[in-house]
Amino acid sequence: MKFTIAPSILSADFSDLSGELKKINAIYDSWVHLDVMDGHFVPNLTFGPCVVKSIRNVSDIFFDVHLMVEYPENLIGAFYNSGANAITFHIESTHFPMRLIKMTKEFGVRVGVALNPATPVEQIFPILEFLDIVLVMSVEPGFSGQKFIPFSLEKIRRIADFRKKHGLNFLISVDGGVNEETAKNILLAGADVLVMGSYFFKNDYNRVVKFIEHLREK
Ligand code: DX5
Numbered sequence: 001m002k003f004t005i006a007p008s009i010l011s012a013d014f015s016d017l018s019g020e021l022k023k024i025n026a027i028y029d030s031w032v033h034l035d036v037m038d039g040h041f042v043p044n045l046t047f048g049p050c051v052v053k054s055i056r057n058v059s060d061i062f063f064d065v066h067l068m069v070e071y072p073e074n075l076i077g078a079f080y081n082s083g084a085n086a087i088t089f090h091i092e093s094t095h096f097p098m099r100l101i102k103m104t105k106e107f108g109v110r111v112g113v114a115l116n117p118a119t120p121v122e123q124i125f126p127i128l129e130f131l132d133i134v135l136v137m138s139v140e141p142g143f144s145g146q147k148f149i150p151f152s153l154e155k156i157r158r159i160a161d162f163r164k165k166h167g168l169n170f171l172i173s174v175d176g177g178v179n180e181e182t183a184k185n186i187l188l189a190g191a192d193v194l195v196m197g198s199y200f201f202k203n204d205y206n207r208v209v210k211f212i213e214h215l216r217e218k
């Protein structure tokens with residue numbers, strides 16, 4: 001199976017981010033997933049553009065920024081300037097997704113839309129043709145280490161069916177509870193990118209690498 005691995009540094013050792021980035025860089029076809037939380041859209045706080053900018057200085061890898069914030073329009077420019085390669089905002093965080101898509105594309109970075117578990121896939125059907133990435137949240141956003149919500153698989157399948165039917169080519173990324181038990185079914189449902197937080201950083205690195213290789217051989 002062909003897929004991209006996007007480890008989320010939310011579960012990494014923040015006292016050694018450059019060491020953690022090397023672990024990600026050593027994985028074939030990988031991105032760094034950067035979870036930005038504002039304490040309002042989600043009940044947790046993480047980091048802002050300064051942190052992203054400083055790790056940009058030590059890495060060339062693709063930066064996949066996931067904004068879990070209110071008023072994402074206020075931050076898109078700052079994350080572009082900090083070195084983001086893709087910026088994803090939540091459909092629940094705006095009434096004007098087309099405006100945000102246009103704004104993000106004007107910076108020349110890839111644009112994604114994320115949807116929370118309870119948000120129906122139909123809500124994003126009208127805008128799918130304008131997107132580079134759809135981020136399906138398979139846990140409620142805000143924290144790593146939560147259990148994968150099984151109905152997410154059906155949402156992935158329906159988005160993948162729509163993509164096929166309309167000849168579109170955005171990537172489907174899946175975020176939350178991705179691990180040895182869930183990854184294969186997520187890929188079979190149609191995902192292209194696996195975001196991995198706790199599974200990637202809280203397990204033995206060699207075991208994680210072996211599992212990813214094994215999955216690629218299937
Ligand atoms: C949750 C974040 C995720 C998180 C995933 O709000 O968007 O990216 O880091 O963590 P795991 O893989 O542990 O569920």
Ligand code: ZN
Pocket residue numbers: 008033034035066175195
């Ligand atoms: Zn995320």
